[in-house]
Amino acid sequence: SQTIHQWPATLVQPVGSPLSLECTVEGTSNPNLYWYRQAAGRGLQLLFYSVGIGQISSEVPQNLSASRPQDRQFILSSKKLLLSDSGFYLCAWRDLSDEKLFFGSGTQLSVL
Amino acid sequence: DQQVKQNSPSLSVQEGRISILNCDYTNSMFDYFLWYKKYPAEGPTFLISISSIKDKNEDGRFTVFLNKSAKHLSLHIVPSQPGDSAVYFCAASARSWGKFQFGAGTQVVVTP
Incomplete structure (x- = not known):
């Protein structure tokens, strides 16, 4: 199972x-x-998505970047965090044979 | 531009009664709709979905209704249980996109 x-x-x-x-x-x-x-108190905002290795689409201009060095690895990065980067970050995947998204357990990031 | 809207940030319902959550969308290209449930500090979990070729889909206590002409969908939970207390997100996608747009969520509280 996945x-x-x-x-x-x-x-x-x-x-x-x-x-x-x-x-x-x-x-x-x-x-x-x-x-x-x-x-905090907001919905889920799509930041990046990737359909394959090295293929990244950015949805919102911001202080963050994403990379996909391997087929099943997705990395979210920033060189310099801002206060506004605080939030709950969620990774998700979608099997091409399925229309559903499956989420990870999330990372609560607090920038102080 | 918020293409998926959940205009009710919260909903309180008595245990055993029906919970009705609403969602509106603006993009006529959307052809697949999903509902997710989220507990604090956890990733969302898939609840139920519906394709645009249907107007109703049922799974146990959960039923989703789709009104394409009104660009509106709703989730009915019958009967509501205390464990249903969570944030519910509506999501929409266009199969050609591979992207999912989420609403802001509705906090449901089921009271004894």
Whole structure:
């Protein structure tokens, strides 16, 4: 069966520090991968999605970037965090034979 | 531009009664709709979905209704249980896109 791993679960970072969040999917190949963010009291905002290795689409201009170095690995990064980057970050995957999104357990990022 | 809207941020319902959650969308290209349930500090979990070729889909206590002409869908939970207390997100996608747009969510509280 397919599983998705996302880490860390919580992260407290100072303003201006770098960020790296990692997500891996097991049990499937060539999935579509997604990064979403839920800001406090807000809905789920699509940040990036990827249909294959090295293929990244950015939905919202911002201080973040994403990379997909391997088929089942998706990384969210920032060189310098801002206060506004705080939020709950979710990785998700979609099997091309299925219309559903499956989410990881999320990372609560607090930028102080 | 919010293409998927959940205009009710919260809903309180008595245990055993029906919960009705509403969702509106603006993009006529959307052809697949999903509902997710989310507990605090966890990733959303898939509840139920509906394709645009249908107007109703039922799974146990959960039923989703789609009114394409009104660009409106709703989720009915009958009977509501305390474990249903969570945030519910409506999502929409166009199969040609591979992307999913989410609403802002509705916090459901089921009271004894």
